[in-house]
Amino acid sequence: MSRTKQIAVGGGGVGRPAWTKNLGQRFALVFVWAILVIGFSLAKPETYFTTGNFQTIFGSQAVLLILAMGLIIPLTTGDFDLSVAANLTFAAMLVAIFQVDHGWALLPTILLAVAATTLIGLANGLIVVKIGIDSFIVTLGSGTILQGLVLWISDARTITGVSDALIDWTVTNRIFGISMVFWYGLVLTLVLWYVFSRTALGKRLLFVGRGRNVALLSGINVDRVRIAALTCSGLVAGLAGVAYAGMLGTADPTSGLSFLLPAFAAAYLGATTIQPGRFNPWGTFIAVFFLVSGITGLQLLGADSFVQQLFYGGALIIAVVMSELVRRRNERRRMASAA
Amino acid sequence: MSGIRKSFGGVHALRGVDLTVQPGEVHGLLGENGSGKSTLIKVLNGFHQPDEGSMELDGRPVELPLAPGRFQELGLSFVHQDLGLIRELTVLENLRIVELGSGKGLSVNWRRERARARELFAEYGLEHLEPDAALTSISETDAALLAIVRAVDAIGGGRGLLVLDEPTVFLPREGVSRLFEMVRGVAARGVSVLFVSHDIDEVLEVTDAVTVLRDGDVFGVARTAETDKDSLIEMIIGRQLAAAVPLRERDGRAAETVRARVSDLSGPRLRGIEFELRHGEILGVTGLMGSGFEDVPYSLFGAKPVRSGGLELDGRRIDLAGFAPGEALRSGIALVPSDRQRDGALLEVTVLDNLMMQVIGSYRPWRLDGRAMAARAGELLEEFDVRPRDPDALFGSLSGGNQQKVALAKWLEAEPGVLLLHEPTQGVDVGAREQIFDLLGRAAADGLAVMCASSDSEQLAQICDRVLIVARGEIVRELSGADLTKEEISKQVLQSVTLSEMERFQEELV
Numbered sequence: 135m136s137r138t139k140q141i142a143v144g145g146g147g148v149g150r151p152a153w154t155k156n157l158g159q160r161f162a163l164v165f166v167w168a169i170l171v172i173g174f175s176l177a178k179p180e181t182y183f184t185t186g187n188f189q190t191i192f193g194s195q196a197v198l199l200i201l202a203m204g205l206i207i208p209l210t211t212g213d214f215d216l217s218v219a220a221n222l223t224f225a226a227m228l229v230a231i232f233q234v235d236h237g238w239a240l241l242p243t244i245l246l247a248v249a250a251t252t253l254i255g256l257a258n259g260l261i262v263v264k265i266g267i268d269s270f271i272v273t274l275g276s277g278t279i280l281q282g283l284v285l286w287i288s289d290a291r292t293i294t295g296v297s298d299a300l301i302d303w304t305v306t307n308r309i310f311g312i313s314m315v316f317w318y319g320l321v322l323t324l325v326l327w328y329v330f331s332r333t334a335l336g337k338r339l340l341f342v343g344r345g346r347n348v349a350l351l352s353g354i355n356v357d358r359v360r361i362a363a364l365t366c367s368g369l370v371a372g373l374a375g376v377a378y379a380g381m382l383g384t385a386d387p388t389s390g391l392s393f394l395l396p397a398f399a400a401a402y403l404g405a406t407t408i409q410p411g412r413f414n415p416w417g418t419f420i421a422v423f424f425l426v427s428g429i430t431g432l433q434l435l436g437a438d439s440f441v442q443q444l445f446y447g448g449a450l451i452i453a454v455v456m457s458e459l460v461r462r463r464n465e466r467r468r469m470a471s472a473a
Numbered sequence: 474m475s476g477i478r479k480s481f482g483g484v485h486a487l488r489g490v491d492l493t494v495q496p497g498e499v500h501g502l503l504g505e506n507g508s509g510k511s512t513l514i515k516v517l518n519g520f521h522q523p524d525e526g527s528m529e530l531d532g533r534p535v536e537l538p539l540a541p542g543r544f545q546e547l548g549l550s551f552v553h554q555d556l557g558l559i560r561e562l563t564v565l566e567n568l569r570i571v572e573l574g575s576g577k578g579l580s581v582n583w584r585r586e587r588a589r590a591r592e593l594f595a596e597y598g599l600e601h602l603e604p605d606a607a608l609t610s611i612s613e614t615d616a617a618l619l620a621i622v623r624a625v626d627a628i629g630g631g632r633g634l635l636v637l638d639e640p641t642v643f644l645p646r647e648g649v650s651r652l653f654e655m656v657r658g659v660a661a662r663g664v665s666v667l668f669v670s671h672d673i674d675e676v677l678e679v680t681d682a683v684t685v686l687r688d689g690d691v692f693g694v695a696r697t698a699e700t701d702k703d704s705l706i707e708m709i710i711g712r713q714l715a716a717a718v719p720l721r722e723r724d725g726r727a728a729e730t731v732r733a734r735v736s737d738l739s740g741p742r743l744r745g746i747e748f749e750l751r752h753g754e755i756l757g758v759t760g761l762m763g764s765g766f767e768d769v770p771y772s773l774f775g776a777k778p779v780r781s782g783g784l785e786l787d788g789r790r791i792d793l794a795g796f797a798p799g800e801a802l803r804s805g806i807a808l809v810p811s812d813r814q815r816d817g818a819l820l821e822v823t824v825l826d827n828l829m830m831q832v833i834g835s836y837r838p839w840r841l842d843g844r845a846m847a848a849r850a851g852e853l854l855e856e857f858d859v860r861p862r863d864p865d866a867l868f869g870s871l872s873g874g875n876q877q878k879v880a881l882a883k884w885l886e887a888e889p890g891v892l893l894l895h896e897p898t899q900g901v902d903v904g905a906r907e908q909i910f911d912l913l914g915r916a917a918a919d920g921l922a923v924m925c926a927s928s929d930s931e932q933l934a935q936i937c938d939r940v941l942i943v944a945r946g947e948i949v950r951e952l953s954g955a956d957l958t959k960e961e962i963s964k965q966v967l968q969s970v971t972l973s974e975m976e977r978f979q980e981e982l983v
Contacts, residue, residue: 332840332841332843333838333839333840333841334833334834334836334838334839334841335838335839337826337829337830337833337841338833340822340826341819341822341826341830344819344821344822345815345818345819347815347816348815348816348817348818348819348830349830350776350798351774351776351798351808351810351816351817352798352802352830352831352883353798353799353801353802353803353831353887354799354830355799411821464821464867
């Protein structure tokens with residue numbers, strides 16, 4: 135049984151190419167997004183349907199995009215990471231403190247911040263996997279510790295004076311009028327898409343998340359994969375934190391925490407589209423900008439800022455309900471076709 | 474109960490079973506796997522709805538199907554193999570779990586409950602049980618006895634029917650005697666006991682009468698005092714299938730070179746297992762439920778922790794303590810687990826991904842060659858005759874037989890030198906079963922060493938070159954040649970428990 139490269143797919147029954155299956159389900163969110171944008175554009179042509187507004191939509195929430203990308207890695211292997219937002223805040227604060235208070239150069243501060251959050255991710259992973267505690271609890275705890283740590287090292291101040299170079303390379307410099315930070319997020323999305331769908335590593339992440347026993351008995355080092363996934367989400371949260379410091383030009387000890395729920399909403403909503411039933415990078419990408427487009431539009435229509443929470447919270451619940459309904463429908467189909 | 478019939482999609486699991494248990498009688502229920510024992514129990518506890526039949530309890534007719542959960546008020550009570558106790562609770566909480574769970578009454582008078590529990594324990598000779606002790610602190614035997622007391626107490630102590638479903642499987646010998654003592658005590662109060670077991674010696678020891686099921690029918694009823702082990706074995710196995718022909722030609726060629734040698738394999742349920750596995754042979758491992766035989770493949774694969782054990786594979790020595798599945802695969806060992814849904818494959822993932830799971834690293838791991846993978850998957854589906862031949866179908870949408878063929882293809886694709894199987898045809902239809910046997914036979918003919926752990930004697934007789942029988946964690950018999958018939962294997966398995974006991978007894982004498 136050698137693994138040959140002959141192109142001789144046996145038997146028929148394949149029917150349509152795989153990518154054409156379930157088009158409606160896979161692109162439903164894209165259609166809803168388009169309708170949303172068209173609707174708001176018709177309602178507020180002078181403010182919503184402007185290049186500037188779209189540039190803002192893409193540029194302003196790129197930090198959320200980066201954070202959500204990091205989050206879907208452990209979600210794929212079946213672990214939560216509730217410490218991502220605190221980790222982001224921690225990284226942003228480290229950048230500000232070491233630049234402003236200690237006068238470090240830009241690059242070393244970035245490396246330090248990202249190294250710190252990566253280690254925190256690794257610690258999360260080791261405790262979750264080696265001791266065998268629910269990731270939900272471990273990362274809830276470590277996230278809270280980080281919040282305390284941030285308040286401690288910052289004396290609860292907002293630290294201003296982050297270097298112009300960082301600000302330039304996140305918001306000021308633009309390509310097609312959209313801030314650099316969006317393009318970083320786009321590159322990260324591309325990288326993750328490639329890893330998830332075109333590498334053995336990405337498949338193993340999925341196998342571990344779908345059945346730990348099965349993966350283990352198939353010779354996959356489940357422990358190592360899970361630890362690596364949580365470490366990666368720490369690393370990416372650190373990158374998001376650096377970007378956040380650059381976007382604001384300052385670091386404050388609390389505002390970054392509000393990214394937690396939107397990141398989960400984007401990840402779960404993303405799992406209903408493109409590759410329904412899986413956390414996937416392009417789905418998450420679409421979900422982030424769907425959420426932002428909606429919120430921006432509502433705010434332009436005059437809604438108060440509380441509409442953000444309503445929208446994000448609602449989206450998370452609707453996303454989870456939809457995934458469950460889709461899963462049940464697939465289950466029924468499976469039963470029907472197996473019978 | 475009388476005339477109970479039940480069929481599942483055209484398969485008759487019960488074809489008009491009559492069962493009578495006298496008040497105060499301990500009645501044994503015997504039968505092979507698949508003879509209908511479990512289905513009958515599930516009709517009794519209301520899990521299955523019988524197609525036909527009636528039931529009478531304490532002289533009153535009972536309406537079938539029983540509403541689930543209503544059996545206790547009717548005077549029916551069950552103790553299953555897992556005992557239904559919750560480890561995290563105390564003895565007393567476990568004793569009162571039904572009342573606590575039903576939410577009747579808002580508060581519990583724990584002092585009164587404690588006193589009641591002490592009284593109850595005293596009545597059944599369990600004075601040493603402390604109501605507030607954690608369940609984890611009492612012995613397996615005491616836990617089993619507690620489960621029985623709870624079941625008897627739930628039906629009021631002096632009437633009704635107590636069903637004991639393989640309660641002794643996890644007990645040490647001394648615990649079995651204490652359990653029997655309690656069973657007889659319970660029966661003496663007027664409770665009828667239905668004792669379900671695989672173990673004929675136990676049935677002979679504790680019951681007053683026996684009903685034997687075979688193929689969903691009552692094959693015979695006997696007074697225990699008037700029967701013996703051999704006639705019971707004959708009733709259970711029967712003779713009509715004597716002509717089952719082995720599928721494989723056993724030409725003896727296989728018997729020459731040793732592929733793997735297992736030495737001193739000991740674990741939670743295994744003691745000093747030693748055997749050789751030869752090139753091109755299919756070695757069966759079997760035994761009664763709970764004998765530990767099903768642990769053998771998992772222990773050799775590093776999927777179940779063991780205390781000690783050595784594996785010599787192609788001249789290399791491997792320490793089985795601390796062995797992991799990843800290492801096993803790299804050493805050329807593959808395991809097809811029995812529980813496809815939990816351990817074997819991913820239901821919500823495509824057939825292609827399942828097939829490629831272990832070999833995905835060899836398709837350019839950083840730039841996966843999707844085309845080559847699809848092509849190879851297509852070949853495998855063809856070779857293993859999986860229907861439909863669609864690598865993009867979800868694994869869970871396949872029938873049981875096709876799922877198992879995919880599982881087999883998946884593990885053989887790792888090109889192992891040793892293939893371990895556990896119940897390879899469980900939940901597989903007859904046609905696919907023959908195909909799987911055929912595939913295994915061909916793989917063995919190519920030099921693969923196959924070990925198959927199974928409780929299905931017919932299957933073992935059909936495919937194996939040798940069969941090892943495990944009892945209480947030890948190998949007690951090896952069958953080969955003319956002894957490899959379904960009847961002989963079943964008989965040896967049924968006799969294995971006493972065998973292991975006698976041998977230990979002799980050892981102690983020496």
